[in-house]
Amino acid sequence: DVKVTQSSRYLVKRTGEKVFLECVQDMDHENMFWYRQDPGLGLRLIYFSYDVKMKEKGDIPEGYSVSREKKERFSLILESASTNQTSMYLCASSFLAGGDYEQYFGPGTRLTVT
Amino acid sequence: QQQVKQSPQSLIVQKGGISIINCAYENTAFDYFPWYQQFPGKGPALLIAIRPDVSEKKEGRFTISFNKSAKQFSLHIMDSQPGDSATYFCAASARWGNRDDKIIFGKGTRLHILP
Numbered sequence: 001d002v003k004v005t006q007s008s009r010y011l012v013k014r015t016g017e018k019v020f021l022e023c024v025q026d027m028d029h030e031n032m033f034w035y036r037q038d039p040g041l042g043l044r045l046i047y048f049s050y051d052v053k054m055k056e057k058g059d060i061p062e063g064y065s066v067s068r069e070k071k072e073r074f075s076l077i078l079e080s081a082s083t084n085q086t087s088m089y090l091c092a093s094s095f096l097a098g099g100d101y102e103q104y105f106g107p108g109t110r111l112t113v114t
Numbered sequence: 115q116q117q118v119k120q121s122p123q124s125l126i127v128q129k130g131g132i133s134i135i136n137c138a139y140e141n142t143a144f145d146y147f148p149w150y151q152q153f154p155g156k157g158p159a160l161l162i163a164i165r166p167d168v169s170e171k172k173e174g175r176f177t178i179s180f181n182k183s184a185k186q187f188s189l190h191i192m193d194s195q196p197g198d199s200a201t202y203f204c205a206a207s208a209r210w211g212n213r214d215d216k217i218i219f220g221k222g223t224r225l226h227i228l229p
Contacts, residue, residue, distance in 0.1 A: 004157070033216075040123065042221035043158070043203065058216070090157050101207075102148070103217060105157025 003027070004106035006091050012112045019078040021109050023091030032074035033092040033103065034058075034066060043090065049074055081113045116141060118206050120220030128228050133191040135223045137204035140185065144206040149178065149189050150219075152201040161202070162189070194227045201225070 007022035025032065033048040035058075045058030047066040055066050063085060067075045074093075078085055089109045094101040119138045127133045137147075148163035164171045164178040164187065171178045177190040191198055201224050207217040 040221065042120075043219045045216060048216060092157070101217075102160045102163075103150075103158075105159065107155070107157050 004091055004093055004104050006089075006106040006109050008109050009107065010110050010112075012114065013078075013081050014114055015082060017078075017081050017113075019081050019111065019113075021076040021078075021089055021091075021111070023074045023076070023093075023106055024072055025074075025093040025104070026072065027093065027095070027104070028071065029093035029095050029104075030071075031094045031096075031101070032068065033094075034064075034074065034076045035090045035092065036060070037088040037090055037108070046076065081111075083113050085111065086113045087111060116218055118204060118218050118220045120204050120223060122223060123221070124224040124226070126226045126228060127191075127194045129194065129196060131194050131227075133194045133198065133225055133227070134188060135202055135204070135225070136186065136188045137206075137220050138184075138186045139206050139218075141206070141208075142185070143208045144218075146207050147178070147180065147187050148205050148207075148217075149176075150203040150205060152203065152222075154200075158201075158203055191225075194225075196227045196229050199225055199227050 004025045031050050034046040035043045049055045049068045065077045091106040092103040094103045149161045150158035151161040152158040162173050162176050166182050175192045180187045201222045203222045204220040205217050
């Protein structure tokens, strides 16, 4: 079974803090993704990576950065957390790019910024 | 042109009824159309998917209907059960796209099946 794990299920941070969300997949997938999920807005892509040290902006990259130093690990960084970044964050991975690939999602991290 | 429009946003169906969720797309390069199911507290998971060379695909109580000319596809859940209560996302992607092509998700439908 493919497993995508996220470092925390729930996280509470203060405004201005630097926040790290970690994601690890165990299936040697090429591609990894970070989404945020908000009611009524669905899944919005923040960043994705199709190879180690490669990253591509998604639809809402502002206020976020990412790091992929190893194939299995993809980190999302909030440089200076703000209250409008309170959300559910989902990590996903997939084998192929640009094809009929299945995305495997982690359980999500619910981040609250106060 | 990259959007996938999903409706309704929420749906309530009696147990045993048919649940229908609709999606529409514009980009004719899309040729893979999956549906993802998400239970509370979990990440989405692939439920069923279709390619445009067929007009319908059925897996158990779940059926995707695909209308290529109208650029629409829908998910039908027959004999809906309370355990089907979840959020459903339609999506679209291009099988032979570029390396950095990505899957496009609809905004989701919250389905509640009344017991």
